[in-house]
Amino acid sequence: xxxxxxxxxxxxxxxxxxxxxxxxxxxxxxxxxxxxxxxxxxxxxxxxxxxxxxxxxxxxxxxxxxxxxxxxxxxxxxxxxxxxxxxxxxxxxxxxxxxxx
Amino acid sequence: xxxxxxxxxxxxxxxxxxxxxxxxxxxxxxxxxxxxxxxxxxxxxxxxxxxxxxxxxxxxxxxxxxxxxxxxxxxxxxxxxxxxxxxxxxxxxxxxxxxxx
DNA sequence: ACCAAAGTTCGAAGATCGTCGTATAATCGA
DNA sequence: TCGATTATACGACGATCTTCGAACTTTGGT
Numbered sequence: 194x195x196x197x198x199x200x201x202x203x204x205x206x207x208x209x210x211x212x213x214x215x216x217x218x219x220x221x222x223x224x225x226x227x228x229x230x231x232x233x234x235x236x237x238x239x240x241x242x243x244x245x246x247x248x249x250x251x252x253x254x255x256x257x258x259x260x261x262x263x264x265x266x267x268x269x270x271x272x273x274x275x276x277x278x279x280x281x282x283x284x285x286x287x288x289x290x291x292x293x294x
Numbered sequence: 295x296x297x298x299x300x301x302x303x304x305x306x307x308x309x310x311x312x313x314x315x316x317x318x319x320x321x322x323x324x325x326x327x328x329x330x331x332x333x334x335x336x337x338x339x340x341x342x343x344x345x346x347x348x349x350x351x352x353x354x355x356x357x358x359x360x361x362x363x364x365x366x367x368x369x370x371x372x373x374x375x376x377x378x379x380x381x382x383x384x385x386x387x388x389x390x391x392x393x394x395x
Numbered sequence: 396a397c398c399a400a401a402g403t404t405c406g407a408a409g410a411t412c413g414t415c416g417t418a419t420a421a422t423c424g425a
Numbered sequence: 426t427c428g429a430t431t432a433t434a435c436g437a438c439g440a441t442c443t444t445c446g447a448a449c450t451t452t453g454g455t
Binding site for chain 4: 243244246247266
Binding site: 396398399400401402403405406407408409410411412413416417418419420422423 | 426427430434435437438440441447448452
């Protein structure tokens with residue numbers, strides 16, 4: 194059961210924006226950006242159930258925002274920074290920037 | 295019945311991203327960016343019903359992406375470029391950039 | 396005063412979304 | 426082999442979203 198990721202050329206702006214428009218997912222992306230080392234889904238301190246977490250990570254993965262590889266029982270996720278930058282230059286940085294007061 | 299717009303400081307990133315994550319609304323925003331002169335909602339050549347159009351323009355307005363003022367029977371809309379740039383620097387440009395092949 | 400034009404409002408239908416609990420699968424260590 | 430850990434799969438529920446048509450409002454022109 195291989196994990197599906199969209200190819201870089203298939204990334205859709207609307208899908209990426211939708212993936213980022215949920216507070217939980219935005220939080221995940223921000224945490225991933227702060228510490229670029231791939232992390233297990235369970236290590237984000239999110240106060241949601243396991244199945245909801247799985248759901249959000251799938252949305253992020255299928256829209257092309259994150260990349261996930263199996264490592265033992267854990268799934269290590271990391272941002273697809275370079276792919277996103279190539280397809281939608283400046284988008285991720287704009288989203289990650291802390292909003293000015 | 296005054297038209298409600300959120301104040302610049304109240305713009306929420308998740309709301310803006312959600313507003314931009316719909317293909318119809320993304321199209322509207324791109325057309326508004328191409329020709330910065332305020333335009334009537336009906337002049338976008340969208341192939342959707344009037345009520346759907348009203349809905350999309352309301353989502354864009356209430357998320358703070360566009361500004362609308364009454365002018366006769368028409369409602370003239372324009373992008374809130376400066377406000378968006380101040381709150382979320384680089385975001386609008388990244389979204390408007392034509393995706394590279 | 397009437398009519399046409401531009402939008403809004405009001406349900407309503409159908410799809411998608413976010414969330415959950417339970418059950419299940421895969422891997423690692425004792 | 427057993428149990429703990431990590432995560433997915435499968436419904437299910439209510440909420441929200443996109444879309445529509447029909448009725449209404451407001452404005453401007455004739």
